[in-house]
Amino acid sequence: MKKEDKSKVIDALVERINANNKIYLADCSSLTVEKVNQFRRSCFQKNVSVTVVKNSLLKKALERAEDSRLTELIPVLKGATAIMFTEVGNAPAKLIKEFRAKNDKPVLKGAFVEENIYIGDKQLDALVNIKSKNELIADVVALLQSPAKRVIGGLQAHAEKKDAA
Numbered sequence: 001m002k003k004e005d006k007s008k009v010i011d012a013l014v015e016r017i018n019a020n021n022k023i024y025l026a027d028c029s030s031l032t033v034e035k036v037n038q039f040r041r042s043c044f045q046k047n048v049s050v051t052v053v054k055n056s057l058l059k060k061a062l063e064r065a066e067d068s069r070l071t072e073l074i075p076v077l078k079g080a081t082a083i084m085f086t087e088v089g090n091a092p093a094k095l096i097k098e099f100r101a102k103n104d105k106p107v108l109k110g111a112f113v114e115e116n117i118y119i120g121d122k123q124l125d126a127l128v129n130i131k132s133k134n135e136l137i138a139d140v141v142a143l144l145q146s147p148a149k150r151v152i153g154g155l156q157a158h159a160e161k162k163d164a165a
Helices: 003-019 033-045 055-064 068-076 091-100 121-128 133-164
Strands: 022-027 049-053 081-085 107-113 116-119
Touching: 003 055, 022 068, 022 091, 033 049, 033 091, 049 055, 055 068, 055 081, 068 107, 068 116, 091 107, 091 121, 107 121, 116 121
Parallel strands: none
Antiparallel strands: 022 081, 022 107, 049 081, 107 116
16 A cells, blocks of 8 residues: 555545544454354444455554544554444444354454543443433433323322212
8 A cells, every 4th residue: 555545545544533532443353254243234234334444444544633642542543453434333333243143353452532532351340331312311301291291190080089979
């Protein structure tokens, strides 16, 4: 790869990294081509972008990124690395966990989700349990509706008692 080509790849990576605050790094090596294609299809269905990148280029991109905390991910850049971008913070973690139910890989190397750095595969369960923005909004709405439903139910029960008497 020529120096100009490498520079273009790094610039594109920096642009994508700066545009996303949910980034996962995984090791997909030793998976067969068929398994990698299955994993990519699963990612595509869940709107998760996955790309295999050279560690040297990704290292330079992480160093140039706007958020300096991303450099904490550099030590995990060993072996083959797939970088995953998503809008839903826990989607890649769920995909990895589901896929690993039948396979030994992919292994989570690290992640940058909601301004936090997660290093190592041991963090997978914590990432799976992160709630998305829509899930949090649904929880808040349900909490707000609960007292109102009780009051309305109580008023209706009282009205029914009065009508029955």
